[in-house]
Amino acid sequence: xxxxxxxxxxxxxxxxxxxxxxxxxxxxxxxxxxxxxxxxxxxxxxxxxxxxxxxxxxxxxxxxxxxxxxxxxxxxxxxxxxxxxxxxxxxxxxxxxxxxxxxxxxxxxxxxxxxxxxxxxxxxxxxxxxxxxxxxxxxxxxxxxxxxxxxxxxxxxxxxxxxxxxxxxxxxxxxxxxxxxxxxxxxxxxxxxxxxxxxxxxxxxxxxxxxxxxxxxxxxxxxx
Numbered sequence: 001x002x003x004x005x006x007x008x009x010x011x012x013x014x015x016x017x018x019x020x021x022x023x024x025x026x027x028x029x030x031x032x033x034x035x036x037x038x039x040x041x042x043x044x045x046x047x048x049x050x051x052x053x054x055x056x057x058x059x060x061x062x063x064x065x066x067x068x069x070x071x072x073x074x075x076x077x078x079x080x081x082x083x084x085x086x087x088x089x090x091x092x093x094x095x096x097x098x099x100x101x102x103x104x105x106x107x108x109x110x111x112x113x114x115x116x117x118x119x120x121x122x123x124x125x126x127x128x129x130x131x132x133x134x135x136x137x138x139x140x141x142x143x144x145x146x147x148x149x150x151x152x153x154x155x156x157x158x159x160x161x162x163x164x165x166x167x168x169x170x171x172x173x174x175x176x177x178x179x180x181x182x183x184x185x186x187x188x189x190x191x192x193x194x195x196x197x198x199x200x201x202x203x204x205x206x207x208x209x210x211x212x213x214x215x216x217x218x219x220x221x222x223x224x
Contacts, residue, residue, distance in 0.1 A: 005220070007122050009042060011120035020120075119134075120144075121196055122218065129145050130142065132219075141180060148175075148176075153202065154172070155172040155176075157171070157172055158196065159196060160197055161194050165210060194221050197217065197218040198218075
């Protein structure tokens with residue numbers, strides 16, 4: 001992978017600063033960072049921009065009427081103490097409910113899918129616009145600064161192999177956020193060195209099976 005490509009370097013620095021990188025990609029980026037002063041400066045610019053967004057809001061005194069409304073809601077309170085048998089039943093029910101929640105949580109954690117590939121697509125001015133993570137059966141799309149398509153047009157996602165013609169991966173989700181399902185041939189393509197691009201097409205997608213409109217965003221796919 002050509003880590004000297006300006007668009008790729010800017011996209012990687014943005015992902016790292018925002019915290020979107022997977023652990024493996026994060027370690028790879030940090031190794032590059034230790035040997036590349038220009039990349040370190042690129043990261044610093046992103047970190048400075050994000051730090052300005054975290055400027056604390058000045059404290060403001062709470063009006064007296066707010067405190068009065070709070071006190072009026074919580075006073076007076078009557079403590080209800082259940083009988084011993086009802087208390088034991090309540091404790092058993094609470095313990096059972098907690099066990100169910102814990103089991104479901106553990107199952108969700110261990111069954112959580114892991115992304116295999118990732119890409120940050122940037123605009124012509126190298127501004128990150130959308131992140132795309134590739135899972136086994138689908139792509140997960142999340143907008144960063146993605147423009148909306150006109151009502152009579154669609155944005156279409158393409159895989160750009162090192163050799164050969166672009167291959168459609170489908171239309172972008174409504175609003176730029178969601179999933180794109182992959183068929184078997186598309187899943188195989190993701191295992192090869194490819195880039196991704198988004199073009200502006202007629203409503204419903206390209207009528208020719210190839211990009212016909214302008215390319216709005218592009219980015220390199222990296223393995224996680």
